Amino acid sequence: MDKIKFTFEETGENVVFCVLGNTQVNEVAYILVVDENEIEDEDMTAYILKATEADDMDIIYEIVDNDEELSVVVPILEKFLDDFEIEL
Structure with a gap:
């Protein structure tokens, strides 16, 4: 499972996410992630980035919080995740 390091702008907190x-x-890349410390939890909190x-070294991600954008992306991601249900 791929992992990425994410820094929350507001707090400066660093988190390692597992990419699910x-x-x-529309030529925009989205990923569904969960904190690596919650990966085994039944009710984990996931984020869509x-x-x-x-650039050559890094990809900058932001958390998607726009309901209209989420309504398009969530159904697509759910098709690939047999064991997960995404609740908004």
Whole structure:
């Protein structure tokens, strides 16, 4: 399972996320992630991240919180995740 390091802008907190799935919508990359410390939890908190920038070394992601955008991306990601149900 792929992992990424994410830094929350508001707090500066660093978290390592496990990537559960990914998709692309209108040439924008999205990933579904969960904190690596919660990966075994039944009711884990997952986030959908959107790639906003990329350079040779890093991809910059931001958390998707727009309901309209989520309503498009969530059904696509759910198709790839047999054992997961995404609740908004």
